[in-house]
Amino acid sequence: MTAPRPRAVVIGAGVAGLATSALLAREGYDVEVVEQQHHVGGRAATWRRDGFTFDLGPSWYLMPEVFDHFFRLCGTSADDELDLVRLDPAYRVLFEPRDDEDRAPAVDVRTGAAHEAFETLEPGSGARLEAYLDSSRETYDLALRHFLYTTFASPRGLLGRDVARRAPRLARLLGTSLERFVASRFADERARQVLGYPAVFLGTSPDRAPALYHLMSHADLEAGVLYPRGGFGAVVDALLRVATRAGVKVRTGTRVTAVATVPERGRGGVRARVVGVDLADGERLTADVVVGAGDLHDLETRILPPELATYPERWWDARDxxxxxxxxxxxxxxxxxxxxxxxxxxxxxxxxxxxxxxxxxxxxxxxxxxxxxxxxxxxxxxxxxxxxxxxxxxxxxxxxxxxxxxxxxxxxxxxxxxxxxxxxxxxxxxxxxxxxxxxxxxxxxxxxxxxxxxSSWRGGALGPAHTLRQSAFFRGRNASRRVAGLLYAGGTTVPGIGLPMCLISAELAVKRLRGDTSAGPLPVPALLREVAA
Known part of the structure; x- marks a missing residue:
């Protein structure tokens, strides 16, 4: 007699929720996603009116290798699921006119040729930009190998030779603001703005973001900016397709009122384990695993009792x-x-x-x-x-x-x-x-x-800011310390804000269930590599 498949409930049908559900289904779980709104997508939802299609949130397609890896885990590829267009210019920058200017200056930033824009803003800065981008690329690669795909459940990924060799440099980057790091290399305020603005993608300002995040300049100035034809609703549609192909059920217009638990004493302060979720209409969905893919503050302070919260209200009082x-x-x-x-x-x-x-x-x-x-x-x-x-x-x-x-x-x-x-x-x-x-x-x-x-904490647009105190292992973790079987995904937990980070957070949920403490991406099974190829 075949044993019943374990059940998982995912709270939230945004990018992280759909991605997590797809991977859990491929892990052998019977998965149901519950979404409080009457449509999927979360921050990446779509609104249409009178022939216009509007993305309600994300609009930059960066870090394409993260999307490619996720779709390969699902037995397909980004090229098969999306019609991607490379933007040229990657973006345009308009600057408020100075007192001696009648018009707002405009600079086009082109992937692989950003030095041309910088020479326009600050003659002679092209060589300094090349050095800046070399540092950005190295830091970006290091982050992918050691920091973005880890749950931080084990320090092993942070203790390797690769990280140890770069520890002094990493310490300097963490101890310096992005604003100061850029200002030490470029004199023109407009050039500094172009390199400092990625902090906004991280929910903060250049003077509050660690210089480590200059890695973002590699993503837009070197790797390039893509656009999924049809808008970012096409990305959500693709995630919904791979999830439903794997057998995931999605229920919209359904609000979770509580995570249902039973008492259980375990290691590390565990006091309960999940048995399902309770819905606003009185129904209970049973589950062996619950993944909260919505706002972490809402999940921790609304649907869990205070004694089971890993991050109670007092924890949030000191957060940004x-x-x-x-x-x-x-x-x-x-x-x-x-x-x-x-x-x-x-x-x-x-x-x-x-x-x-x-x-x-x-x-x-x-x-x-x-x-x-x-x-x-x-x-x-x-x-x-x-x-x-x-x-x-x-x-x-x-x-x-x-x-x-x-x-x-x-x-x-x-x-x-x-x-x-x-x-x-x-x-x-x-x-x-x-x-x-x-x-x-x-x-x-x-x-x-x-x-x-x-249900965004304090009406935030993206999620908790990537300040030093809210980055990497200082960010809210993706597993409850008090409730066994309760995991988290999305922009409010590790690794952080943005669509690529939400896709990675789905892999991190799977890593928690597997007990995988490695620092790199999940390996793509050989059979799936052949299918995706």
Missing amino acids: PGFGAVLVHLGVRGRLPSLAHHTLAFTRDWRTNFDAIFGADRHVPDPASFYVCAPSRTDRGVAPDDHETLFLLVPVPADPTIGAGGIDGSGDPAVEAAADAAIATFADWAHVPDLASRVVVRRTIGPADFARDL
């Missing part, structure tokens, strides 16, 4: 939630040939900008730096003919009291004011003076929406 965001989705009449796919817009005094977000007196920055994505410049399928799809992101404090967004200007005043300011600034700097009058679809999202729809 990262930044919040005002998102603006615009459907625009007419083409905008002056736009690039990705545009970063920087104010001159961005220290004041970041202090407004992270300092003692937190408020919506004015003026604010922001980011603009125009996917219709690459993909005509995301907008009607002779129209453009735009997505603006304005970093603001992680504070739900800033408010929620809405359709056609119906959001809370602070959210709509931040959106109006960003639209007006972008129209000026990008030389599209009639931009506001050409908007035919408008939707805003604010920190209160992140808190309500994604």
Whole structure:
């Protein structure tokens, strides 16, 4: 008689939840995913209206080797599942005009040729950029081999000869801010902004991020920026496909109210083990393993009793939630040939900008730096003919009291004011003076929406900031210390923020179940390597 398959419940159908469910199913688990929203995708969900397709969150496809590895674990490949386009330029940067400038200067950053942009900003800086990127590449490779694919359940991966040989350098990178590291190499403030901005992808500012994260410059300046045709909803669709092919069941519109446990004494302070999850409608789903792939704060403080929490509320009181965001989705009449796919817009005094977000007196920055994505410049399928799809992101404090967004200007005043300011600034700097009058679809999202729809701690847009105290083994771990069988995945646990990190977190959940304390990626079985090839 065949033994029943072990059961797993995954809470959350975002990127991490779908990826984790696919890998658990391939491990032999009977897997069900429960999602509180009525659609899958989480932060990477899609919104459509009047022929426009809007990505609700992630819009940069970086670290393609992580995606490739994940899909090979699932018996397929990124090339088979996605139609990827390499962007050229990788992105454009607009700088607030100086007093002697009538127009906002623009610089295009091209993969493999970033020195050209830097020579424009700071003549003679090309050689220094090459040295900077050599360091970035080395640190990036080291992180992939030793830090990103480990659960930190064992120090073995941190004690190898490779890490020991680089320990003094790593200590310097961890003890220096990214801002200071860049400033010691480049004099022009605009060049410093280009190299410091990756800190924002990590939920923080250049003066708060360790210099170790200069590794991010390898990802965009050397490895390149890709785009999945159809938008990032295509990535979510691919994850859903590989999960359902493996037998995963996905249930949306279903809220988990508690992790069901029974008492159990074990090593390391374990006090209980999971037996399932309780749903808002009174149903209990039984499970041998539960993976919380939503917000770690919500999972630890809402669905677990205090005595079973590894990270109780007092732990969070001393933590940094990262930044919040005002998102603006615009459907625009007419083409905008002056736009690039990705545009970063920087104010001159961005220290004041970041202090407004992270300092003692937190408020919506004015003026604010922001980011603009125009996917219709690459993909005509995301907008009607002779129209453009735009997505603006304005970093603001992680504070739900800033408010929620809405359709056609119906959001809370602070959210709509931040959106109006960003639209007006972008129209000026990008030389599209009639931009506001050409908007035919408008939707805003604010920190209160992140808190309500994604159960995001303090309305944060990405997850806990990658400061030194919240990176690597200082970040929330991916297994409960109090409840056996309770694991975590997603941007709020190791290894951190971003779609590639969410995919890696799915592998880390599998490693926990296997008792695998290695530092590298899961090996792809030979049969799967042949199929993926």
